[in-house]
Amino acid sequence: MIVKKYTGSTAYEAMNRLKRELGSDAIVLNTRTVRQKGFLGLFKKPIVEITAACESKSLLLSKSHDDDRINKVNSELITLKSMIEEISSTIGDKESEVSPKLKRYHGQLIKNGVDYSIATSILKKLDEQINFDNKDDETISNIVKYTISEYIGQVKPINIENQRQKVIFFIGPTGVGKTTTLAKIAAKLTMERKYKIGLITSDTYRIGAVDQLKTYSDILKLPLEIIYNSNDFEKTLVNFKEKDFIFVDTVGKNHRKVTKEDELYKMINSTKNKEIYLVLSGTTNLSVLRSIVEHYDFIKNYKIIFTKIDEAKELGNILNVKYLTKNPISYITTGQNVPDDIEILNKDKVVSCLIGEDPYERSS
Ligand SMILES: Nc1nc2c(ncn2[C@@H]2O[C@H](COP(=O)(O)OP(=O)(O)OP(=O)(O)O)[C@@H](O)[C@H]2O)c(=O)[nH]1
Ligand SMILES: [Mg+2]
Numbered sequence: 001m002i003v004k005k006y007t008g009s010t011a012y013e014a015m016n017r018l019k020r021e022l023g024s025d026a027i028v029l030n031t032r033t034v035r036q037k038g039f040l041g042l043f044k045k046p047i048v049e050i051t052a053a054c055e056s057k058s059l060l061l062s063k064s065h066d067d068d069r070i071n072k073v074n075s076e077l078i079t080l081k082s083m084i085e086e087i088s089s090t091i092g093d094k095e096s097e098v099s100p101k102l103k104r105y106h107g108q109l110i111k112n113g114v115d116y117s118i119a120t121s122i123l124k125k126l127d128e129q130i131n132f133d134n135k136d137d138e139t140i141s142n143i144v145k146y147t148i149s150e151y152i153g154q155v156k157p158i159n160i161e162n163q164r165q166k167v168i169f170f171i172g173p174t175g176v177g178k179t180t181t182l183a184k185i186a187a188k189l190t191m192e193r194k195y196k197i198g199l200i201t202s203d204t205y206r207i208g209a210v211d212q213l214k215t216y217s218d219i220l221k222l223p224l225e226i227i228y229n230s231n232d233f234e235k236t237l238v239n240f241k242e243k244d245f246i247f248v249d250t251v252g253k254n255h256r257k258v259t260k261e262d263e264l265y266k267m268i269n270s271t272k273n274k275e276i277y278l279v280l281s282g283t284t285n286l287s288v289l290r291s292i293v294e295h296y297d298f299i300k301n302y303k304i305i306f307t308k309i310d311e312a313k314e315l316g317n318i319l320n321v322k323y324l325t326k327n328p329i330s331y332i333t334t335g336q337n338v339p340d341d342i343e344i345l346n347k348d349k350v351v352s353c354l355i356g357e358d359p360y361e362r363s364s
Helices: 011-022 057-097 100-111 116-129 137-152 178-193 209-220 230-239 263-270 286-295 316-325 347-354
Strands: 002-008 027-034 047-054 166-171 197-201 224-226 245-249 274-281 302-307 329-333 342-344
Touching (some): 002 011, 011 047, 057 116, 100 137, 137 316, 166 178, 209 224, 230 263, 274 286
Parallel strands (some): 197 245, 274 302
Antiparallel strands (some): 002 047, 027 047
């Protein structure tokens, strides 16, 4: 509380000063008329003096300042509280979507790289179809394994049944192992099955790309043709008409969408009897994989090869990509050695890995 005196030639003037300084909440304690002090004061008109009291002004100011801050903090807390409530209600919802008997599998799938919403959706659907309350652990485990296996779908390696000549394209981002994987499959078909194979590369952009495939063609004694456009491609197919399989290595495309104008698309589109393999690295994260499969969405009916599984921390992306694209998985590759480090995807092994058993014994 402060007490102050205000003077003016009139009461009105004194009161105005008081209000300006202390505000209208001030309490008037006393009003009196006084003569100014000193000798000269005797000759002047008396003045009005008002004594008023109020809470300290500085106190008032800092209090209102504090009030502002408190209000701000309060409103921020309210916003945070509602955000936390929203997040926890979403998590709560998602968790409650999976019955307690399936929670262990849900956790394992996510730990092993399966996308949260994909894992939830798969187990939720399963939950809706089957009553797990009366099932023992082994039965539940078998049902979950079977379900995941169904989602991975039919594994489709190269189809060698067909007696007609077939062109095999390897497409995908740069550096994922297209050329190495092509060499592995070509080597197996020529060495183990004695098929006649011709190699084509359209990758003339990267220094050393042709040399790399040339090395494999020399070792495996397979003819190699280099093409620069889709016209060259058609001529080369004629040259290779005696071959059982023609393997086409393509230039890696990273950040550009494949369009119908692309030479790659023209080559693929003009070929009748073909198989297309989209080569993806097992070490690529899901958001990048999503954009890669979008880049290649012009190309239909491709099969997927996952390379570098030996370097991959988790196998969840095998299920993720299959779930997103619906395209069949064919091979996985597990190292740099040609031709040994490749295998047809073994679903049982992958499923075991995804639910927490690790038959590949990869270091984490
Ligand atoms: N660890 C491991 N490395 C691999 C595997 N497959 C390929 N590589 C290596 O990955 C690197 C790139 O392989 P390439 O076959 O040249 O890949 P690419 O997709 O043809 O590359 P570009 O032609 O440049 O687009 C090479 O060092 C390969 O040895 C695999 O399964 N595991
Ligand atoms: Mg290459």
